Amino acid sequence: MTGFTRRGLMGAGLALAPVAAAAADGDPWGEVAARFDVTREVVQLENGAWGMMARPVLEAYGRHQEMVNRRTSYYSRRLYGPDLERVRDRVAASLGVDKAEIAFTRGATEALQALIGGYNRLRPGDAVLYADLDYDSMQSAMRWLRARRGVQPVAIALPEPATHQGLIDAYAKALADNPRVRLILLTQVSHRTGLVTPVAEIVAMARARGVDAIVDSAHAWGQLDFKLPDLGADFVGLNAHKWIGAPVGVGVLYIRQGRTADIDPHMGSADYPEGDVRDRIHSGTANFAAFLAVADALDFHEQVGASAKAARLAQLRARWTEPLREAGGIEILTPPDPRLASAIGAFRLRGRPSAAENVQLARTLLDRFGIFTVARTGLASGACVRVTPAIFTRDADIDRLVAALRTLGAS
Structure with missing residues (x-):
């Protein structure tokens, strides 16, 4: 550049x-x-x-699209895999995690729905917790767990005006009032108001009570300066097509090593070795050029x-x-x-x-x-x-x- x-x-x-x-x-x-x-x-x-997309990313995306279109399935079946693994390396480094902990999706919504729907530690009579500032599709996924897992969804309204301690206290009260909660949904950056939730503190508090957290970081990656380990969360969904500036249709699913078995494989998928995080999602035929362009978007992001x-x-x-x-x-x-x-x-x-x-x-x-x-x-x-x-x-x-x-x- x-x-x-x-x-x-x-x-x-x-x-x-x-x-x-x-x-x-x-x-x-x-x-x-x-x-x-x-x-x-x-x-x-x-x-x-x-x-x-910044112009250099858009131009790179065009070159990738031309190449994929010209080489068709010869490229996708023989060469795309190693190329995608190099992109996966870049994304993992940007997020501060091991590449074995991430899989690509078509967006944070797909990643988070796979995590919520696939979380298999819930039992009938348990409860799950979410808030009014969480993304609509994630709220509906949490409510869907009533039919999927036989659990009780619990919704709370976050305090306004919000304070750092007030947000922590709101989740502490919700967990105390609902001792059957075993899973909470946290949104790192609200798509409604931009509120940044103190995720690390709430995750630690929940873990001390035996409660897991799924974190929606769709708006965080590229907008805030952080690494995934900073959150302390075991399950996270992210977007590359918002603040990283990659082409539309690229997201990331994160599962911390040692927790993969707690998320069901996608419809019993067995395309990868047992326990591989990539078996927790299946997006079908990919927009190959879009995923390749993530590396170019990270180049621009890191140069800024x-x-x-x-x-x-x-x-x-x-x-x-x-x-x-x-x-x-x-x-x-x-x-x-x-x-x-x-x-x-x-x-x-x-x-x-x-x-x-x-x-x-x-x-x-x-x-x-x-x-x-x-x-x-x-x-x-x-x-x-x-x-x-x-x-x-x-x-x-x-x-x-x-x-x-x-x-x-x-x-």
Whole structure:
């Protein structure tokens, strides 16, 4: 990637002070943004569904697709396996785990459904626990365990406003009130409000009670600077097509060594040696080029730098949430505690929590101000509008949002 090196960003100290670095070394984040072909139809502040590929990744994906299309099954049957293992090595290194602990999926949803549905330590009369901020498909999978395993699903609402200790206390109370719980679902970064859950502390607390945790890290990998062992969790689902910037259709399933037998093989699959994590998922014929391009996405991600990227995303979120936290008419749902905040933020107009009102609010931002966001439902407190910048987002885009929300809040 000519002219774009780790030294160009990390040497400027972006991981510690993005704004000061930009002033001292030109505009390094402008240099990053220039690697993306961003639409100018709108101010794109809805980057949570999936992440845009940087131009070098998109170009590599095209080359992989051309090669696979040209060589067809000669490639897929004879050469793809070793190539995919090299990608698996890269992903495992990025996550800080052994490659024997991971398998590729088509997304975090597929990975997490395999973990939830395949978890075989539940017995009739046990209970499972999830929260209002968990992803909808994961909530429904936890409820499905009633029919699958004969267990009782228990749902809780996480506290608002959230605090670090308050979140830990909420799960502690839920476990104490429901002593039959044997499995909990934890979401590392909420797709609704961007809330970062203190996963490591809650996992340790649950383990002390004999409770396993399945962790949804769909929005965490590439947005936060962490390694999987930091979470202490034995079962995790992740996405590569959100914040890592790989092509759509790539996820990762993680099972810590020694726990594979606690997840059933997929429909009794036996394609790999007994106990192989890859037998816990079966996605059919793969988008070969998409999986190959994960290595190129990791190249770009690592050149930017995980800590620099996390700091920039947090700064972009704070640039709009903090000036508006005390603004009249606006309710910011994302906590100010940096331990609990990510790139994603959410808001609503005060006294207007309905789904219809927030759908209309997102529509007003688009039609009146040219700013694209998305309404989210499912919070116990009501609906909201989610704002999700990316590393190509410019400060001016955020400032435009702040001006629009001040106008809407005042009216």
